[in-house]
Amino acid sequence: MREKKKKNLIDIKDLSVKEIDDLIKVANDIIEHKEKYSHKCDGKILATLFFEPSTRTRLSFESAMLRLGGKVLGFSDSASSSTTKGETLADTVCVVSGYADIIVMRHPKEGAPVVASKRSLVPIINAGDGGHNHPTQTLTDLLTISREKGRLDNLTIGLCGDLKFGRTIHSLITAMSRYKNIKFILISPDELKLPEYVITEVLEKNHIEYIETNSMEEYMNELDVLYMTRVQKERFLNEAEYVRLKDYYILDKSKLETAKEDLCILHPLPRVNEISTEIDDDKRAKYFEQAYNGVYIRMALILKLLEVL
Amino acid sequence: MVVEAIKNGYVIDHITVGNAIKIYHLLGLDNIDCEVALISYVKSKKMGRKDLLKIGKLIDIVFDKIAVIDPDITINIVKNSKIIEKKQLEIPEKLINVGICNNPRCITSSERNLDQIFHLVDRKNKIYRCHYCEAILENSKIA
Structure with a gap:
């Protein structure tokens, strides 16, 4: 049996600020010198275990591994896994870790990657566990902010939409709270406000300045970054509540009238109606660059966890 | 009495x-x-x-x-x-199989043979969080 590897990425807090800065540095180098990295993972296999469908994240990881010269295997929903036969997650992961050098998993149950990392012989990357964590989305966001703004400190960041269930929001707040002079403008309807525990355990604990508001326009002129989110249907137990809130915020040209010229507009995608397509050609719209950046930061992460740099 | x-x-x-x-x-x-x-x-x-x-x-x-x-x-x-x-008694740092996670989306609700583990995160207010999903342990779920 192979020696058990210890490095995993389950939660963005698993990485120190220095480790995140190093990953960003490597990702930037990959963007500049793609050919230099095209054979770094020759002979390596990435397993993608997606117990919950997610085309974008899965393809981003597959693209990352293929661009590094590695190969990919896996499944894209639990119906095609042995879970349907009643196998436990722990057993599935234990078996697959004998087939691959690194595992990426998405699971609808929160905390599933913790169980997987305990049984896996190879590194585990959490590609989303329910409404809990999605650390590689946060790495993608940090890389994009760093590239667009040239820094990760001294920023006023507007977070807009579903701040209650939005796991990308919670992880981004946690990650950005470790940098100096960060201010958050939390824009949401009352029903989708940031959970109290994020306010007390992250913002207040780290003495981070924040303002809660219902208005998208009120603080628009102050923002360096505007992070939009989709109201996610799958997080609602009540369909009527979802319908009432899904189009609460729609970013269009009129809303950007007072915005800074160098505002950076981000969205984890997929979007529905929350960003009008008329914004897509605005030079401040960076959400597609953000999606492209996701591949490069995932390449950097795979290299780090496989220790092939 | x-x-x-x-x-x-x-x-x-x-x-x-x-x-x-x-x-x-x-x-x-x-x-x-x-x-x-x-x-x-x-x-x-x-x-x-x-x-x-x-x-x-x-x-x-x-x-x-x-x-x-x-x-x-x-x-x-x-x-x-x-x-x-x-x-x-002292308030324990870690609880194993003393409480049940109340989060229906927690992996403990579906995975077999998994210990229910909670960590003390706030001693003053006696707040425990689930080892897996980080949900707060509610007193009514101590069993």
Whole structure:
């Protein structure tokens, strides 16, 4: 049996600020010198275990591994896994870790990657566990902010939409709270406000300045970054509540009238109606660059966890 | 009020008023074959008022369960009418299979053979979070 590897990425807090800065540095180098990295993972296999469908994240990881010269295997929903036969997650992961050098998993149950990392012989990357964590989305966001703004400190960041269930929001707040002079403008309807525990355990604990508001326009002129989110249907137990809130915020040209010229507009995608397509050609719209950046930061992460740099 | 001394068992003392009934149910004292006395609102020099529980049998007790409800209580272990040990409880850093995660989306709700583990994250307010999903352990879910 192979020696058990210890490095995993389950939660963005698993990485120190220095480790995140190093990953960003490597990702930037990959963007500049793609050919230099095209054979770094020759002979390596990435397993993608997606117990919950997610085309974008899965393809981003597959693209990352293929661009590094590695190969990919896996499944894209639990119906095609042995879970349907009643196998436990722990057993599935234990078996697959004998087939691959690194595992990426998405699971609808929160905390599933913790169980997987305990049984896996190879590194585990959490590609989303329910409404809990999605650390590689946060790495993608940090890389994009760093590239667009040239820094990760001294920023006023507007977070807009579903701040209650939005796991990308919670992880981004946690990650950005470790940098100096960060201010958050939390824009949401009352029903989708940031959970109290994020306010007390992250913002207040780290003495981070924040303002809660219902208005998208009120603080628009102050923002360096505007992070939009989709109201996610799958997080609602009540369909009527979802319908009432899904189009609460729609970013269009009129809303950007007072915005800074160098505002950076981000969205984890997929979007529905929350960003009008008329914004897509605005030079401040960076959400597609953000999606492209996701591949490069995932390449950097795979290299780090496989220790092939 | 006079309650007879016990020969073998426990005297659980210095319980915050109102907590004795919670501990009574938590330990399943309504289902054991021995004398149990629950005395509430007793005068106390140390606490002003307190609750008290006497259990007339040396049953197995998971002390961590009680510590989560009321960490400041004292447990006197009585054998042959003598107190052989006074146990001061401390709020545990980690709970294993003492509570059940209330989050329906937690992996513990579907994965078999998984211990229910909670970590103390706020000593002052006695807040525990699930090891897996980080949901807060609710007192009603301590079992």
